[in-house]
Amino acid sequence: MLAAVDALVAALVVTLALTLSSLDRRSAVLLGATGSVTGEFLTWVAAxxxxxxxxxxxxxxxxxxxxxxxxxxxxxxxxxxxxESPGAPEDTDTASFALAGEPDRSHR
Incomplete structure (x- = not known):
């Protein structure tokens, strides 16, 4: 029983320390609680x-x-x-040309 209480206190203290020193408190609570509990669980399983x-x-x-x-x-x-894929290339439309004297309306 003492080991379980010690583990709970350790998880709470580590989470609190990370939360108080972080600018993004919600992420710090999530990362602190998840990381400490996961680390404790894996250690308990291993030894x-x-x-x-x-x-x-x-x-x-x-x-x-x-x-x-x-x-x-x-x-x-x-x-x-x-x-992530680089996406579609920008429209360089080199195949079209404009006739002399007419405005190019293809890009409107």
Whole structure:
């Protein structure tokens, strides 16, 4: 029971610390809570015996999970446009020509 309470407190403290130091508070709450809970869960799955007998391990897992999630989020936002298609080329219409004396009305 103590390990579960310690994990909950660690997740709340890490989320609160990220939220108070962030300009975008809603994203910080989401990233802090998700990262810390995911880090704690994966650590519990990987090493349940160490999880039950260490008061420091949930804190390390919460911070590590949050840092990894924030890094992934930042990378995804930085390279968001990498995989988008360049789109249609601008209209350069080099095949059409205008007769002398007549205005070009094709672009209206």
């Amino acid at each position: 349940p015996h160490a999880w039950e007998h260490s008061l420091l391990l949930p804190w390390i897992a919460a911070v590590a999970g949050t840092v990894l999630l924030v890094a992934g989020w930042s990378a995804a936002r930085a390279y968001w446009d990498v995989f």
